[in-house]
Amino acid sequence: GIQVEQSPPDLILQEGANSTLRCNFSDSVNNLQWFHQNPWGQLINLFYIPSGTKQNGRLSATTVATERYSLLYISSSQTTDSGVYFCATNRDDKIIFGKGTRLHILP
């Protein structure tokens, strides 16, 4: 089945720093989503981005479907950005998640 790999697994940054999270997938996909799971466990939809680039405030994402990867950029990070970031893609209507990048922003 399709594999979704994320890197790095863990990331510790000082508040204000920028970061790039990567998601590689093993097969061509029709769509890709990025989620943020906050420290309270809630999953928040960040981007639905099968291809191209989208921006929402300090966050942006780019998916290059032909090369099978997606990037999530976080600029001027804040402590509230802490949590786990998952990328996920659909396969036969079920989402397949990567293992996530655990981000910790230090004040």
Added chain:
Amino acid sequence: NAGVMQNPRHLVRRRGQEARLRCSPMKGHSHVYWYRQLPEEGLKFMVYLQKENIIDESGMPKERFSAEFPKEGPSILRIQQVVRGDSAAYFCASSRGLAPNEQFFGPGTRLTVL
């Protein structure tokens, strides 16, 4: 405009008891998905349902687990004779079922088996 709702948010059961988890999809969504998240791991697909139909249950354990989405009321994930290994967060997602079929997640139910 309420999002996906799940209850209870926390559930504690002793080994051998039954656990019932409920999920109400977003308004206008008729497709429901259940996922399980073990500690420090990503979410794993369990089952996909539409009203009164199970579409895909390939991720569901063969024994003790069942799911339904009746014509009226919420979707129910039922775990019989729970064991400690069932302790996890169970998330429900819903979608319109039409392309692009973006799924939106509920807050999850955290099941602890003593």
